[in-house]
Structures are given as structure tokens and as C-alpha cells.
Amino acid sequence: MSNKRLPLYLRHAWPVRVTHWVNALALAVLFMSGLNIFSAHPALYWGKSSYTGRGPALQVTAREDGGEVVGVTRVFGREFVTTGVLGASAGPGGTVERTFPSWLTLPGERWLAMARRWHFSFAWLFVLNGLAYLAYAFASRHVARDLLPSAADWRGIGRSVLDHLRLRHPVGEAARRYNVLQKLTYLGVIFGLLPLVVLTGFAMSPSLDALVPGWVDLLGGRQSARTLHFLAAWLLVAFVLVHVVEMILAGPWNHLRSMVTGRYRVPAHPADEQAR
């Protein structure tokens, strides 16, 4: 059995585990319903309004081409054929006009009213859960203890970059702590991306815009805020992909268990591994 392995230790406290999974669920629903909402007007602009005299920065659309539906994506005026992914994808009885593939949106069909219900309900869950996490993270000193890089972390940043490029993960005692890139990424997501996605979400609410008239212009205007909201959402997806890949590379079951039961087994040094 595993008696030669290093012992399990409590890596994640229960408030972190609970808020982690609630956050994962909320973000999944928010992202998928958000894509459905975007489909109601699949174009992004920069500025205070959509009609400023400049065209959209991004536009997803479809056109007929010899009886075939062709998905088209325009980025700063340059046109790309994106059939199957953007603009047109599989539907009942062949390719149909659809901003995103059905499996990526909630609901699967374009349904703005229902997508908004999902989005705004889970936005509440997301924000309340996030606030609960922050309250815990500061009160328990989780931020100061586990997330803020130490002086030694900063000095070792070059080495950490190399380790990541070589897909080498810390073992032994070093694996008990987050590495510096990991710390910076989590800090960036928790205090950068997630607040940005909430703030740009607020900026799209005409009521909240009236709270302090003009505050939306700090984000470049309401349509800029909508664009930033969309970009932040995709950056979060990119983070999740890297996060999941890193966890798989660093030992998926160990990491998954530590985020479910809290228990994490410190990976042994390769030397110990051979001795076993």
C-alpha cells in the first residue's frame, strides 16, 4: 500500500473548498448563458454607444453562399470564415445560423429571456460566494499566508518560469506552498479579472449607471464595458484551461482530492520514488 508515501495533510480549508466549487458552477453557468445573451447582438464596440460612426470591433454573422450557410467573423473589418464554430454551426438538419455552437450556450437555443434569467440569478450566487470567500480569505490570513509572494518567491521568479516551461512541478516541502507564478495568477484572477467582470457587468445595467452618472466612462463607455466584459470572460476561460491542465500535469487525483476533502499528499522527491 502507500505507507511509503509522505502523509496527507490538510491543504485547503473547507471554506476555500466550498467557495471554489460554487464559483466553478456559477462561472460555468454565467459563461454559457452569457454567450447566449451575446448572440442576441453578436457584435462588440468601443465607446459610449454602438453607433458612433465607427464599425464594430468584432462581429459574428452568417451569409448564404450557394445554398450553404457560411459563418463569418469580422475582426476590425477583416473577415474570416468560421463555419462550424462562429456564425454558423450544426443544428437540426444541417448547418444553421448560430453565433456559438449549441453545446456552448445555455439554453442551447437562442433564447435571450431565459439566458438572462440564468445569468442574473447565478450572478448573485457568484458575487455572494465571492464575497464570502474574500471575507474568509482576509479573516483567516489565507491571502497573506498563501497567496502573497514572499521575498524569496520574487527572487526565484526566473527559476519558476523555467520550471513551468519544462513542465516541472515542485516536490517535497516546496509542493506544500503555491509557487510564485501560481500565486501571481491566483491574485490576478481573484483581485483583477473577477472584479473586472463584475464591474463591467454592473456598467451594462442602466440603473447602476445612474448611481454616479458618468462612472461608466472610466471604463471607456457602456459599449467598451460590454467588450471588456466579454474579453474578461474569455480570459477566465483561458485561466480555467491552464488551471485544469496544470492540475492534470501536477497530479490530477491528488489535486482533485485536496479540493474535495482538503487532503493533499506531498509528492515525494524522485530519489524517494526510486527507493520505493
Added chain:
Amino acid sequence: MSRRAELPRRRFLARALGAAGAVALAGCDALSDSQWLPGVLGVGERLTRAAQRFALPRRARAQEFGEADRSPFFRSNGTALPANPAYRALAAGGFADWRLEVGGRVEAPASLSLAELRALPSRTQTTRHDCVEGWSAIAQWQGARLSALLERVRPTARARFVVFHCADPKEAGGREPYYESIDLEDAHHEQTILAYALNGAPLPIANGAPLRLRVERQLGYKHAKFLMRLELVESFAHLRGGRGGFWEDRGYEWWAGI
């Protein structure tokens, strides 16, 4: 446990996760179609309404813009030309025979011509129109303050909402014209106007001539076009789908502040 023994378990788990994902996706769609889930998700709307009403000072004004911010043209969404013979006849006559009926729970029901509406205290404002679909357009509106009109018709103590009945038939062969409703708090707001001018010119038909509502702290579908009749009510439960508006009856939020 050996590594080899873990592999089939992992494969099984991976497949189980994939299957669970597919079930979750199908499940979400089934949930959306169910009777109860949209109701549960409606909790979000009630929370939002309560929170925004709480956070937003009663008199807080929507942002106003300068002339340079105006959109080159103001997009017409929804109905551009009502398929209603009575409306067409009024339009053909330059709306000279058009009158706005105001009734329901008021002490002094009224019927006002366009000239009478223009004589009421007015407001001119350059504001941003935010459509529920996601686009925005900026334009200058001029219109009679709804609060001034309400002062004249004197809502009774039981009046809680203003219902806006429109000329544009939407469905059911023209028997279901557009309608909307707002509460008295929004009705009395400084920027809530019955607009008769857009960018300094009489309101075009495509944008709701001769009169449309502007309720600037809410989304575009609240801004009813082609107004024919205002009705003060205690509740809109008895009206049509019972949710207080054409789009509300089709699942959109009555509180359109988000």
C-alpha cells in the same frame, strides 16, 4: 495501489465526467423548459430589483451626454410602422386628430392633443438607449414630463402603476398591441418624459410617433412607442399575460434596470 490499476478507474472517471457534462447540458435545457425553474430563477430578478431600488437614490439621474456623443442615426427596433389602419389614418393626417387618453385610477381623466402635451412642462435630454439585445445608441429627446401630466390627472391613492397602451399590433392578428408599465416612482422621475421630438425634429414614425415613453434608467423595451392611452392601475395582474408588458409576458423581466 499500483499505477496500472488506477488507469481503468481514471478512464471510467473521465468518461463519467464527460457523460455527466452531457446530462448537465441536456438537463439545463430541460430545466429551462420546465414550469418551476424559471420561477426559481425569478428570485434573481426580485433580488436585483430590491438591491437596485435600495442602492439607487430615488432622484438619481441617468447619465446625460453632449451633442458630440449623439449617434449618427437612431436605430429603429421592433415595430417601424404599425400595421394598424386607425394608426395609419392618424399618421396620414399628421397626427392632428390623435389624442392621448389618460384614465384608470385617476380623479380627472383627460384626453390631450399633441399641442396640449407640448404645452406641459417639458424636458430635453441627451441620453443613451440601451437595448436588451446589447446595443446602445445616444440621442436627444424632448417631451412632456410624465410627472406634470400626473399632477393634472391626479392619480387616486390606490394607483400604483402607469400602463402604456400602444398602437402597434404585435401578435394575434393585431388584437395584441404593445404595452408596458412602470411604477409611480419611475413615473415621477425627472427624466421620465413622453417624448415628441428626437434630435430636435418631430419624433419619426420609425421611432414611435407621435409620442413615446423615455424611462432612462431602464432598458429599451420599457420605452413604449406609438402611445395611445395611459392607464393608472393598482395592479397589472388582470391585463393580458399579467406581467405588465408585452415582453414581460414572454419571459423578460418587468424590472429592466439590468
